[in-house]
Amino acid sequence: MNDKSTWEFGTRQVVYGAIGAALYGVFSWATNILFPLPAAGNVTFRPAVAVLIFFAVAYGPWVGLLAGFIGNMIGDGLSGWGFYWNWSLGNGLMGMIPGLIVATISDFRARSTILKAVGWGTLGIIVGMLFASLTEMFVGGIDLNTALVGYFTPAFLGNLVVTVILLPILMIAFAGVAARRGR
Amino acid sequence: MLVTWKYRPRNTFIQRLDPRTRWIFLFSIILALTIPEIWDYRIVFPLFVLSLTLFFMARIEWKDVRRAFIYIFILVFFIVGLNALFFGRGGPSSVLDPSSPVLFFGVTVSKAWFAITQVTRMLTMALLAIPIPYTMDPNIYGTAFKRMGVSDKVSFTIDLAFRFLPTFARDLTITVDAQRARGYEVEKLKGGLVARIQRLAPLIIPVVMQSTVTGEEVIDAMDLRAFGTAPRSWLKELRYAARDYFMIALGVAIFITCCVLKWGFGIGGFFVPEFFTRLVT
Known part of the structure; x- marks a missing residue:
């Protein structure tokens, strides 16, 4: 998992990090403003998260980290919500963790690969959203209960639902594109 | 849009x-x-x-x-x-x-x-x-991060992401219009939550897949210009007053x-x- 190709940071990672960030920003904005999905309580569903995890799985942890961090900054900027460093970093971690399996993936269509991607994506969501929620304890002075119930749980549930539904579709579609492109 | x-x-x-x-x-x-x-x-x-x-x-x-x-x-x-x-x-x-x-x-x-x-x-x-x-x-985010000590590659990623934004927003517009022409009703996503998220796939997949193809072309162009082999210069200069x-x-x-x-x-x-x-x- 820690071989050279996993942590390589070259032109490919720069470009796909930027593309992932721009897409994350555009889709976050689109589902915030253009076609909002239903929300239960303060649980919001952001399909952009599935795109972020897909980029991480396909292109590695640096791409996931940068796409999540910059993409969250762009999405919040487009929606006019300001800049919150801990949530941007949390989104970056949410992208970085599933990127750790990049070197182990050969067939994006295989059921085992898809399950592995969803599993690592879930782990990424837990780590990323937990980081953002728990740092709110220091930044905002909230207690652990509010951090877990008011912040983490809604963010985790919303992101998990879109990942489970959309990530497999993205991976299968990508398998076709990658096969045609030949690299 | x-x-x-x-x-x-x-x-x-x-x-x-x-x-x-x-x-x-x-x-x-x-x-x-x-x-x-x-x-x-x-x-x-x-x-x-x-x-x-x-x-x-x-x-x-x-x-x-x-x-x-x-x-x-x-x-x-x-x-x-x-x-x-x-x-x-x-x-x-x-x-x-x-x-x-x-x-x-x-x-x-x-x-x-x-x-x-x-x-x-x-x-x-x-x-x-x-x-x-x-x-x-x-336009100045990338330069600002670079001048605060962030590496060239990370700063350029920030810069590039902002540049890609209008392109992907346009791609999303075209995709929405194309799907509408096929009878897809963006404003009327019916069904339960799962069905509604699934129905966003016809909008998301084409844009994401097109972007992966675009990415390869950009990588080729940047590699041909020897990106990353030497420190970059930045067009915008920042000066403290x-x-x-x-x-x-x-x-x-x-x-x-x-x-x-x-x-x-x-x-x-x-x-x-x-x-x-x-x-x-």
């Missing part, structure tokens, strides 16, 4: 500041309140007034920030404020002082004052964060003062002022 930045050039003191100054000042205030754990209203309230003043100096119209403020208010007042008011959790242990007079339903004077302080504290930070997308030119030094010094001074007051003199912790106790009891 047009993706537009909230940014508009305005001839204000805030926009004349170097973007690095804005970031440094924002983080100075966040660190000043969080590292020494400041809860004293004599420090929190003046910082709130400072943030509010800077926010008004940015001259952002209310209609632009209304959405952001509604979201922030719901989060701060209902999720955090009410929790602090009824349970008093999150702050120092003195908030749960059992000798504090009870006002109603288990809400004590101490918890009520803590809720006010906490909401003010969070708004102090939010008031500095909200204006950033409205007052900072998106006297006002930038003043704001950076102010931010750093606030941070140092908070640390010295708290750790050197024991000032800055939570306590309920006498006037508030008299007012509510």
